[in-house]
Amino acid sequence: MLPRRRNAARIAGVLVASAVVSGGIFAASTAAQADEQIPVTVPTFAADDFIELAAQLPATLRAAIERDLGVAPEQYLANAERARAASDAATVLRDRGVGVLGVSIDGQDVTINVESESDASTVEASGARVVVGPMDSLRTEREVQPARDHKGGYGYAYQISEPDETGAFDLSRCSVGFSGYDPDGDSRFLTAGHCGVDETGTQYTYPVHHIELDAPIWATEEWAAEFPGEDLGEFVPGTFTYGNEHDGGLVDVTGADWESVPQVAGWGGGAGAPDDASVTIRGPITAVAGAQACKSGATSGWTCGEVLVPAQSTAVGEQNVTGFIFNACMLGGDSGGSIVVGNYALGVNSGSTHDGRTDCDSWVPAQSPDTGDADFSIGYSLATGEYNALNLLGNQWELAVAVSTPVVTSPEDGGETGPRPTFTGTVEAARSTHKVQVVIDGEHTYEGDVTDEGTFSVPVTDELVPGEHTYEVTASYGNFSRSEVAEGSFTSTEQQVEQLTVASPSEGQTTGNARPSFTGTGQPGATVTLSVGDTVYGEATVxxxxxxxxxxxxxxxxxxxxxxAVTQSFEGDTQSVTVAGLGITAPAVTIDEPADGSTVEGDVVFSGTAYPGASLTLAIEGTITEASERVQAAADEWAGDLEIGEDGTWTFTPDEALKDGEYTLTATASVEGGDPELTSSEASVSFTVAAGSDDDELPDTGSSNLWMLVVGVALLAAGGVAIAIRARRGGSTA
Known part of the structure; x- marks a missing residue:
């Protein structure tokens, strides 16, 4: 763990023995009943759709992608989007209770590992390959050395000892991870935890200084001759954690000359200046096996590789760190630097098998979790798994994200609208983690969400006075990342809009049709939408x-x-009518066998259907044909098997055949907690048993000519089951 140090008076520098990286994504989903959930899908992305974006990448980064990954930059970006979609899908599935063990990607091919077969059936609709069981773990005998090394990827240096009698002191350096904000919105960046503590785990309190570079440091120690250089900031007290599966810390940017931006230094694939064509950070991403990831650090600049394992506890020096394993070259002093997948923040450099080397020429990247003697690196994740920077430091730090200026498609700039316009448009590269704010005339504010497709729709809920109005539209991410303002104007006009009415169905009406038509009148040309709660069930044009x-x-x-709710929208005017207390009746219980009025043998099997999720009760009574003398006897136990299908079909097979006679079978169904008017139903059939033999008769019940069998069970909605049904026959004195 100890860095290689030289006395500062001798123009010495420190290259820590390894580097660390990490990053992540957060997503949220509201769990719903399984039969109400929209299937989770993982879309594919075509490289041709990213040609324009790829042209905006630094030329040297494009070279690094082609050199290290063997793919075109546009394919790299397409694969990054696929990895992001896979990451988001895994998050949603976990929120729904699915046991997702990990996600892997090979180009555009996604595999999701799950805990069980039932989890697999839930994931099958995603379009990804599903594997039951855990992902491969890292298998290696290589030692990982910790590295003690502002846009992300910049180098920074700091004093780590008091001056001796000659005035000399020791130095160390690391790399910047990702720019962000403290809870007050001031600049603060994420870096590796091991950069800010000594061998005992005590955090350094010395100021942090920027290292001015025109290219990656590689083997030179000339940077130390310029120490201390420009003031950058200071370690945030109590934030540096190295060990216990973490490797993260925060640095406040307090230097008056610095303003943090959501970018990562360009470096030129290991040879260029740090500010050459920097990479913009659009948001976070979790680790996905097979995702193509590139790292930036002050020692070796840009290098690229693939994620081999999304999350695993690994020894980095003398401490265990949980992070993702990937195979890009990482050298001492790269520690804390940025790791990205496309324009998404993945994590910060934590450790690697660099073995003290000062270049990447001899780096042999591992090709699988079973690394053998090949080289690999470890990234401390921004948000992957349990141990990550956001879980550790999220209450003290927020990732800085570049947010594109909204493009407003409606109302048209300079055009006319109704008194309640709806602002629509797009925000490039934004997702559902973003929001949009509309300010009218500098006074009235309205907010809305962005979709995962980058679109937004924000209605103005107040009626505007006729005349010209100005607007400002801003997109945001988190509490502090903001876009430039899109400005424009429009003229609000008075308009007479026909009143929305609903003719059918009427309030409180019930029907057995689960898709009844809604009809009414409204403003010609208006859009009418039908919804129940947050779910839209259809729309039409008047x-x-x-x-x-x-x-x-x-x-x-x-x-x-x-x-x-039926809502009418027309040129900014919105009307809504609520039809309350509607009800769709559940399909009634049926008895299919025996048929009403039929004659059957005593070993009849009862069958029918019921609404899945209902409770089912079967009752039978009848007059038994018996010539022998009737003797009063204790009621005897009657047993049988009930089998219920996933679709609600049921069968009941008595263990003993019915005696000859005439019977009536009644089936009753109800749903616990449901409206009885909508869920309760009953069906009866009468039938005759004939040709039964004495061998399979039930025991004599005595002189009564009436007996009752009652069967009550919960009709389960999921899967067929076999349930033992037991009932008793009752007798009375003749």
């Missing part, structure tokens, strides 16, 4: 005669009362 009809695109909620 015809020239003022009428509209919406046929729901999916089944409305069955078995419970609900309110349906």
């Amino acid at each position: 015809g020239d005669d003022g009428s509209w009809t919406i046929a729901p695109s999916a089944d409305l909620p069955v078995g419970e009362r609900f309110d349906a």
Whole structure:
């Protein structure tokens, strides 16, 4: 763990024995009932769609991508988007309770590892390959050495000892990870935890200084001759953690000449100046096996490779760090520097098998988790898994993200609108983690979310006075990352809009049709939308005669009362009508066997259907044909098997055949917690048992000519089951 140090009076420098990287993504999803959830999918991305964006990458980074990864820059960006989509999908699946063990990618081919077969069936619709069982773990005998080495990737240096009698002192240096903010919005960057502590784990308190470079440092120690150089900032007390699976720390940028930006130094693939065509950070990403990742550091600049293992605890020096394993070259002094997948922040440099080398010429990248003698690096993740920078430091730091200026498509700049316009448009490279704010005339503020496709729709809910109005639209990420302001103006006009009405269905109406048509009248040309809660079930355009009809695109909620909202939108005017207390009745219980009025043998098997999720009760009574003398006897136990299908079909097989006679079977179904008017149903059939033999008769119940069998079970919605049903026959004195 000890860095190689030289006395500063002898123009000495320190290259820590290894480097560390990490990054991540956060996503949120509201869990829903399985039958209401939208399937999670992982879209593919074509390289041709990223040609223009690839041309904006630093020329030297493009060279590093082609050199180290063997792919074109546009394919690299397409693969990065696929990795991001896979990462997001895994997060959503985990939020829904699916046991996702890891995600891997090979170009555009995604594999999701899950805990069980039931998890696999949930993931199958994603379009990814599904494997039950854990991912491969790192297998190696190589030793990983910790490296003690502002845009991300910059180098910084600091004093690590008091001067001796000659005035000499020891130095160390590391690299900047990602720019960000403290809780007050002031500049603060993420770096590696091992950069800021001594051998005992005590945090350094010396100031931090920027290292002025025109190229990566590689083997030279000339940087030390310029120490201390420009003031940059100071270690944030109590934030540096090295060990216990973490390797992260924070540095406040307090130097008056510095302003942090959401970029990573360009470096030129290991040979250029740090500010040449820097890389813009658009957001975070979690580690996905097979994702193509590039790292930036003050020692070796840009190098690229692939993620081999998304998260694993690994010894870095004398401490264990949980991070992702990847195979890009990382040298001493790169520690704390940035690791990216495309324009997304993955993590900071933590450690590697560099063995003290000062160039990447002899680096042999491992090609699989079973590394053998090949080289690999470790990145401390921004957000992957349990041990990551956001879990460790998220209450003290927020990632700085570049947010594109919104493009407003409506209202048209300089055009006319109704009194309540809806602002629509796009924000390039934004996702659902972003928001949009609209300010009218500098006074009235309205906010809305951005979709994962980068679109937004923000309605103005107040009626504007007729006349000209100005607007300012800003996109944001988190609390402090903001876009430039999109400005414009429009004229609000008075307008008479026909009133929205709903003719059918009426309030409180019930029906057995799960997709009943909604009809009514409104403003010709307006858009009418049908929704229940947050779910949209369809829309229509009001015809020239003022009428509209919406046929729901999916089944409305069955078995419970609900309110349906019909909304009309027309040139900024919005009206809404709520039809309250609607109900869709659950399909009624049926008895298919025996048929009503039929004659069957005593070993009849009862069958029918019920609404999945309902409770089912079967009751049977009848008059037994018996010539022998009837003797009062204790009630005997009656047993049988109930089998229930996933679709609600049921069968009941008595263990003993029925005696000859006439019977009535009644089946009753209900849903616990449901509206009885919508969920309760009953069906009965009468039948005759004939040709039964004495060998399979039930024991005599005595002189009564009436007996009852009652069967009650929960009809499970998921999977077929076999349940032992037991009931008793009752008797009375003749």
